[in-house]
Amino acid sequence: MTMLSLESTNDVFGATDNPHKKGYTSGGSSSGEAVLLALGAARLAIGTDVAGSVRAPAHFSGVYSIKSSMYRFLKQGSASSMPGQEGVPATHSPMTRTLEDLETFWRAVFQMKPWDYDYSVLRIPWRDIKLPEDRPIRWGVLWDDGVVAPSPACVRALKTVTAILEKNGHEIVTLKCPSPYEGLQIASQLLLADGGKTASNNHRTFETNDAGMTPAFRGLRLPRFVMKLYAWYYRYIRRDPIYAGLIDTHYEKTIQEFYALIARREDYRSRWFKVWRDAEVDGRQGDEGVDFILTVPNSLPAVPHGGMRHGWKACGTRSYSICAGVMPITHVDATADALPCTFRARNAIERNYYRMYDASAMEGLPVGVQIVGRRLEEERVLEA
Numbered sequence: 001m002t003m004l005s006l007e008s009t010n011d012v013f014g015a016t017d018n019p020h021k022k023g024y025t026s027g028g029s030s031s032g033e034a035v036l037l038a039l040g041a042a043r044l045a046i047g048t049d050v051a052g053s054v055r056a057p058a059h060f061s062g063v064y065s066i067k068s069s070m071y072r073f074l075k076q077g078s079a080s081s082m083p084g085q086e087g088v089p090a091t092h093s094p095m096t097r098t099l100e101d102l103e104t105f106w107r108a109v110f111q112m113k114p115w116d117y118d119y120s121v122l123r124i125p126w127r128d129i130k131l132p133e134d135r136p137i138r139w140g141v142l143w144d145d146g147v148v149a150p151s152p153a154c155v156r157a158l159k160t161v162t163a164i165l166e167k168n169g170h171e172i173v174t175l176k177c178p179s180p181y182e183g184l185q186i187a188s189q190l191l192l193a194d195g196g197k198t199a200s201n202n203h204r205t206f207e208t209n210d211a212g213m214t215p216a217f218r219g220l221r222l223p224r225f226v227m228k229l230y231a232w233y234y235r236y237i238r239r240d241p242i243y244a245g246l247i248d249t250h251y252e253k254t255i256q257e258f259y260a261l262i263a264r265r266e267d268y269r270s271r272w273f274k275v276w277r278d279a280e281v282d283g284r285q286g287d288e289g290v291d292f293i294l295t296v297p298n299s300l301p302a303v304p305h306g307g308m309r310h311g312w313k314a315c316g317t318r319s320y321s322i323c324a325g326v327m328p329i330t331h332v333d334a335t336a337d338a339l340p341c342t343f344r345a346r347n348a349i350e351r352n353y354y355r356m357y358d359a360s361a362m363e364g365l366p367v368g369v370q371i372v373g374r375r376l377e378e379e380r381v382l383e384a
Contacts, residue, residue, distance in 0.1 A: 005212045005213055005308045006027050006052065006308055007027075007211070008027070008030075009305070016031045016035060017311065019034075019038040020302075021302070023303055024303065024365065025302050025303055025305055025307065026060050026303040027059065029053045030047025030049075031060070033045030033046070034057030034058060035057075035061055037061070037063040038062055043096060043097055044094060044096045044097075046092055046094050048091065050191065052298065053110070054093045055067055055112070055298075055326045056298055056367060058095055060298075062328040063095055063096065064101070064326065064327050066091065066106070066381060067091060067322075067323060067324045068323055069376045069377075070091055070375075072091070072376055074117035075092045081202065082199050085191070087265070088187045088190050094106065101277065102382065120155040127199055130383075131380070131383055137171065137291045139170055139173070139292050140177070140292070140293045141293075142293060142294070143155075143158070146242075148182045150299045151300050151357050152301065152339060152359065153332045156330065156336060157330050157367045157368065157369050161294060161329060161369050162294065172346055178271040181242065184246070185246065188246060188249070189253065194253075194301060196216070197320075200217055207224075209287075211306045211307075215309065222308060227247055242347040244269055276289060279330045288364035292371055292372065292380075292384050294370070296369065300357055301332050301365040302362070302365050302366075304356060320376055322370065322372050324373070324381070325382065326371075327368055329368055330367050331365060332365045334360040339357055
């Protein structure tokens with residue numbers, strides 16, 4: 001089975017192929033929905049997103065999605081594979097074949113007043129939004145998260161969008177923000193704070209597991225001193241503090257450690273809040289603030305099946321509360337998106353990730369961008 005990975009496979013039906021290229025993943029874990037949309041077999045779908053389980057399938061399969069904010073979209077009556085996991089909460093989020101379908105679906109859901117029959121939904125009706133017209137809209141672009149640099153195909157998609165935005169009078173700035181690596185460290189610990197026991201609770205004897213999560217769970221079962229030695233090796237022998245920092249914190253947490261992580265998460269969110277706030281103080285355009293963030297949904301296009309044994313460590317989980325939309329922009333081009341011969345990986349995660357990148361083999365796969373908005377501002381993200 002597959003969980004907490006950008007892949008979808010099980011022992012009954014096998015792997016879910018990418019709708020554009022056989023042998024490549026369509027994302028995960030909501031990839032079956034994305035494939036149906038891409039093939040025209042459905043017009044709308046709903047998935048859950050913790051670390052990109054709606055956004056990655058949209059990016060890999062070439063469809064549209066919006067990862068909703070906590071408590072915005074209804075969830076009553078659905079089952080969870082990790083009940084009680086609130087460190088990085090899953091949000092139920094829609095996917096569609098077209099942008100128009102996405103807005104229509106959101107509007108239809110909120111016309112039904114979901115807060116009347118789902119206690120978890122905030123009483124916020126759908127709002128008609130007009131973006132500012134008296135000043136340029138400022139887009140902060142996150143070109144690199146410091147862990148895995150975006151592939152040439154994904155960079156080209158970003159540059160295509162920023163060029164169109166600038167041509168239409170928008171302002172493009174390089175985002176100044178809290179460290180994405182710090183967010184990855186916090187979120188990865190919160191997600192498996194119980195040592196992976198809840199996530200693996202439904203796993204049966206002799207049932208296969210995802211190629212990426214198998215070593216992750218194995219590492220959680222190792223004695224603490226073994227992981228400490230492993231982290232020491234990467235930090236001081238391999239000179240790789242990025243990977244070492246993730247290894248060093250990969251163990252079951254005590255209640256006290258869990259509380260401390262929640263406090264770190266809230267501090268991290270407060271620093272992200274300042275990135276947005278400075279754009280709106282007193283109706284002026286802040287020196288550092290932005291209206292929207294533009295970045296990649298994932299550093300690579302869809303990867304070959306089994307690739308998550310290398311790529312799960314860089315899944316796009318985030319420990320701050322946002323809404324984020326993904327839309328398709330282009331497709332991989334074998335010539336334009338070839339990896340430069342000068343490329344050198346900065347850490348073990350990036351090195352393993354780029355083992356999977358082959359622009360020639362990936363030619364034709366969809367490539368999207370991610371538009372990030374403030375918490376509970378799904379309407380603004382759709383309007384952007």
